[in-house]
Amino acid sequence: MSLVLQAAILGVLTGGVYALMASGLTLIFGVMRIINVGQGALVILGAYLSFVLFHNWHIDPFVGLLLTMPVMFLIGAVLEVAFIRPLKTDREALSVLVTYALALGIEGVLGYIFTANYRELSVWYDTQSFPLFGFRITLVYIFGFVLCLAILATLFLVLYRTAFGAAIRATMLNRTAAQLVGVDVERVSAMAFGIGVATAAAGGAVFGITNAFNPGSHYDLISRLLTIIVLGGLGSLRGAIIAALIMLVTTDVASVIISPEWSSFVFFVILVGVLIVRPQGLYGVRVRERI
């Protein structure tokens, strides 16, 4: 029982990190109606950026975010302008392919520079633990959780308390109407894509500390992230956060009760169940989608 409880606590803490990565993804979908299949690869890119800073200049991955997040924001904005904006027809379908291609490109470049060897960010708080409700939790999970909470809180503040946030939400609700009342939707799209990619940088730093990674790690990651946002309902931030917590708690508990090998499978079983009962996800609205 105590093992299960410990797994549940760990699930909540890692769920926070996944919530952050998934919220970037669902934000991009909400604003632009596109699915960024490259989000996983961008998370891995973020992990490698943190790795380079840490390895070459001994910059702590969490401190390094001050550098990597703005860089990743720029990368995201540039990618949007260069590859997503030119898509005029069939955006939804084509954007999936374009972002998939970006993922492969990033994987290829990372593989060329860093080879396929697994890397790890070995920081001191990866081995130290902290007592929490009578359990010893590795510090990095707590740091990661706090970081993600802080970023998510900032994101919500920006979305609900600033003019720019209002522009983003307006674009999410109705792109054409937002344009009519004077929102520069192209600019909002580039910024939203940048923000989504910046969250990948933060997620990548934590992911890199808690997991060994190589350029091919993004496949597993993106399938989890996509499952999370489908479960939460595409375009819903709240849904993404709750779905991430549900997913990570169930998989971590399942890995204790059933076996670690099958824990990811639970993920997909939940997805299938949700699709049968509620195809639009937890917080999604049934819309007439066209492809």
Added chain:
Amino acid sequence: MSPTGLVRSASLILLAVVALAFPLLVSDPASTNIGVFTLMYVGLATSWNIMGGYTGYISLGHAGFFGFGCYALGLPLAHLHVGGGYAPFFLVPLAGLLTALFAIPVGWIALRTRAATFVIVTIAVMFMLQLAASNLIGLTGGTGGLRFPNPGWSGDVFNDPFYYAMLGLAVAAIAASWWIRRSKFGLGLLAIRDDEDKATAVGVPTRAFKLTAFVISAALVGMMGGVYGYYVTYVYPEFVIDPTIGISMVLMAFLGGLGTVTGPVLGALLLEPAQLWLAYHFGAIRLYLVFFAATFLLVILVLPRGIVPSLAVLLRRRLALT
């Protein structure tokens, strides 16, 4: 027969002769190997197009059916102790049937969603299969892999039976695609692509049509997966349920022209030899992924409608001028 019909028939016959005679004309194994893979992708892209091109439902998880078919052939071969030679080829339809049976519940669930969600579900199903194949060690051998029987043919003609098997499947896929495109069923699929709600409103049984297209497409891909497994003789989950296989067939269909019969064929004929060449020269340093991604981006940004439809537009304009 009209002049264009005559040209079409003549070029078809020429193509058939070249395809049949290829292993006799070019006998070195390196070239016939390219032939096997190119034909496989002709078949894969064509099969994918039956679902993705005609109905507009983009599946990025067809590599899952490819791998499923591979195991659906390999496991009976291993458990029934079937020897090498030609016998495994006769079990390929069985692999197709099993893949079809598997695709029915998958399609039923996945097709409850549309557009972007459908894409995600297909990706999830693919990874679910990969995970299951890795974990069901007692059945599949897990990550340790699955060995097919040794065909026992000598090196210089080893590729030829596989070449003709892939040719047969590719022709079957093209025939199915061509027939569907001309049938009332195909018209229904195209109506779904253009506007599903209107199609339902005018009485197209959209759910049944979508599921049928999905299952046909998956079964064909599964059979090619089976032959592929026998050809490479040793497979493991991450190798055969490889997302890049799934994305390659999509790219080829896009390059040639989505929703056309000839488009995916042309796309595969152009891209697969190029891809093999790149993988051969740059595969060790993984840079081929970058080339692949670059081609992909170029195709989508420059030719979003594909070669065949773009050429058709060009030709029509030329004809209209004269």
